[in-house]
Amino acid sequence: MTGPNPREAYPIPGNKNVQFINNTITKPGIIIGDYSYYDALNGESFEEQVLYHYEMLGTKLIIGKFCSIAPETRFIMSGGNHRMDGSTYPFNLFGNGWEAHTPTLEQLPLKGDTVVGNDVWIGRRATIMPGVRIGDGAIIGAEAVVVKDVPPYTIIGGNPAKEIRKRYDPNIIQELLEIRWWDADIELINRFMGAIVSGDMEMLRQMKNEGF
16 A cells, blocks of 8 residues: 555546645645645635735745645635724725825734644635634534634534534543654555544554654
């Protein structure tokens, strides 16, 4: 067993919707780990779902390895935020003298980088708001609107998204965060894939002990 080539943009032959995201990115402010995929509806690129991402703002979208991102998921970046200390209307965009009132970066409510951990599943039509951090192993329900940080191995849903439950007991969550199977060599992942997909902690501990 070798698994798919992580450098293929479209790892499933004949399928132009499922894409390993890191092979389709053209913008430097989007950083994606190996094997994380986006399932498009009509072949659109993942980048089309990253909105208001302006390079001059310096914020990044960072996604870890082995993430599953369903169709129509959207990431709203900080460029979508308007100044809020007075009128929220962006006068400067329309020129004709109004550009004199262009806000500085310090005057904009920038939220920083948006960060998604490893082995995260994001359901269809979810919306991730600027500056949110989603922990490893989290599950984001379909059509959720994520407005605040999500702890590792937590299931959330709704608008605004709220915690539904933890996936495991706290001690198991802590152990999984220490094992970090996604950082292992792919050969080791292939060998222990049965344990990874079933959550077999005994075998995952053995995987960790084998030296990664």
